Amino acid sequence: MTHNGEIMYALDIGTRSVTGLILKQLNGAFELVDVESREHKERSMMDGQIHNVAAVSDVIRETKAALEERHGPLHKVCAAAAGRSLKTQRASMELDISGQPCVFEGDIPPLELGAVQKAQHQLAFETERDSDKSLQYHCVGYSVVAYYVDGQEIGSLLDQSGEKASVDVIATFLPKVVVESLISALQRADLELEALTLEPIAAINVLIPPSMRRLNVALVDIGAGTSDIAITDLGTVTAYGMVPIAGDEVTEALSDEFLLDFPDAERVKRDLTAGNTILVTDILGMETEYQAEEVTAPIRPSIEHLAAEISSEILTLNTKPPKAVMLVGGGSMTPEIAKHLSEALNLPENRVAPRDIEAIKNLSYEGIQPGPELVTPVGIAIAAKEHPVEYIPVYVNGRSIRLFDVKTLTIGDAVLASGLSIRTLYGRPGEAAVITLNGRVISIPGTRGEAPVIIQNGRPASIKDSITPGDDLTLEKGKDGNPASAAFKDIVDEPPEMKLVINDREYLIPPMYIQNGRQVSSEEALKDRDDLVFRLPENLEEVWNVMNWKIPVSSAHTAYYVDNKEASLPEMLYPFSRNDRPASPQEPVRTGDIITAGHEQKEVTVRNLLEHQGIQTTAQQQVFFNEETVDMEKTIVEVQINGEKAGLDDPLSSGDHVTTEKTMSSLDFIVQDIFSYVTVDLQYHTGKTWNLTKNKEPASFTEPLHGGDQIELELFDKDEKRFAD
Secondary structure, three states: OOOOEEEEEEEOOOOOEEEEEEEEEOEEEEEEEEEEEEEEEOEEOOOOOOOOOHHHHHOOOOHHHHHHHHOOOOEEEEEEEOOOOOOOEEEEEEEEEEOOOOHHHHHHHHHHHHHHHHHHHHHHHHHHHOOOHHHHHHHEEEEEEEEEEOOOEEEOOOOOOOEEEEEEEEEEEOOOOOHHHHHHHHOOOOOEEEEEEEEHHHHHHOOOOHHHOOOEEEEEOOOOOOEEEEEEEEEEEEEEEEEEOHHHHHHHHHHHHHOOOHHHHHHHHHHHHOOOOEEEOOOOOOOEEEEEHHHHHHHHHHHHHHHHHHHHHHHHHHOOOEEEEEEEEEHHHOOOHHHHHHHHOOOOOHHHEEEOOOOOOOEEOOOOOOOOOHHHHHHHHHHHOOOEEEEEEEEEEOEEEEEEEEOEHHHHHHHHHHOOOHHHHOOOOOOOOEEOOEEEEEEEOOOOOOOEEEOOOOOEHHHHHHHOOOOEEEEEEEOOOOOOOOEHHHHOOOOOOOOEEEOOEEEEEEEEEEOOOOEEEOOOOOOHHHHHHHHEEOOOOHHHHHOOOOOOOOOOOEEEOOOOEEOOHHHHHHOEEEOOOOEEEEEOOOOEEEEEOOOOOOOOEEHHHHHHOOOOEEEEEEEOOOEEEEEEEEOHHHHHOOOOOOOOOOOOOOOOOOEEEEOOOOOOEEHHHHHOOOOOOEEEEOEEEEEEEEEEEOOOOOOEEEOOOEEEEEEEOOOOOEOOO
């Protein structure tokens, strides 16, 4: 923009004073022509906000009139919204990513904007006790403080996986009332707002050109009542902030310590930076000469406090010390402020320094005392002309929205200004299903909700796309996700194997899928709160069920009677056998078992029936005779079938009555019993005598036998007393 020879009138409306200046632009260079400053007659400004429009307008009118006397009528003015009016709010937003493989690129912008919108509502509630008034704040910028995955800080969310992703942001807002009250005060002074900017932007534009903004630098405008802060990094302004103390705190400390009127204290504060000897006249008229250190020492705690507050806000906005700090504003001349700031930020002293209008390139001036307090007014004139902040009108779903253009605006900014909820524009995830599998609770997520459908001037767009004045935006809520849908087989691991040999054929037995106590197929659809069991069959009945076989049973009920009590045999009721032993359907099975089923029923003997009823029918003993094994057995019960005497191996028919009676035989065996199982031929051993031993000891025929006893019978001639062959 070229204004060759054109007069530019700018106003810096501060907490204590209003400064007006005349600037001319000629061939790309600027000349500071005149400066006029007037102090407020009452506290009509607080923290950058006009509280008494009429009183502020009167001071503006006085400043304007003084300049008009020297330069002619002034009708238009460049002004700035005070940086101290900016509100900074920190907020966090969380996203459930457990149901997706990773964080997608499209997840990040709505997460960040959701956090900004949350900050906007928090700010409205804290200041107005009404979050619905969030639209009364313009978002002029935000920066991401940190990303997190499952509570762990991480550099970027893209392609990360876990349970929860979250973001912390610092967002900066400008109350609409600040701009509206500024315009009202100018109109009362017969001035038209030609261009508007923000004070921090104004100072940055003249001191930190875009080529320097890749550096992480803090600009601090220390005024009378507040200290405004702006941070640059990565080529842009990343954050704004304000602390509600500034030069007046130090002035008040001087006034209290040396009994000075406030204007005199201001003069003494300025003199501290100029010389070693200070002449002080207190309110009693007493003049005293002090060395600079004698004046500085008692106010040093106030200076340190101011430095601490500013450095704390810088660290909050920037999360780390910047590379350098530039100081502007009248308060930047406070003695030792740069030194204490460098200590608080752990920076070298030469990295923190005041800057005045001499640092502004292509600016000339004559007869004007340069100082840091003029940087912001000059910056307002230049920035408001070259980089004016404008209201950009757009339409969101047919509604007219005006955006405060302090940065590259996106569709996301328009959504924030419209009051539409970022989170509700995105389709909700489908309802999850919570099931229990083998006693372990599992959540099955629904599908992801879809992004909103965004149409910009009739063309599809994304929330990150930039906007231009007059854009027509239409946003439709994204489709909600579908409820969780899964088959039983989708949530189980590789099934285990069980191999059984059944009726001489090898089978691979599949696992069981049990849903709410009912056996189902692996394709069965799951529902919320299902109780599921996935395991191998545990007994023969479950094997037959999982193989869809009919469990074999006998064709008729077969029963017998033993000593007048009903008795039955399992192999007759369920013709199963497992590893050659009778087995019921509840018989446990293991891989490798040999199973038979459905064979012809075997003949049942008295012995089978009585042994199954736990009645001992015989006694057994194993001994050794002349080093050969002898297995002995004797019947110890007498049986009858239907009243007739019978043997243990006699067959039974269904309904037979068996009665038992103990014999006189003892359960024990004696030596004599062994000769019922061995043969001793004495035909060729006449004239011989014998010798009987048990375990190498002489024994008689009536001695008891125990399992494992060694019995020997030796023959020899009577005369020779030797063993026979």
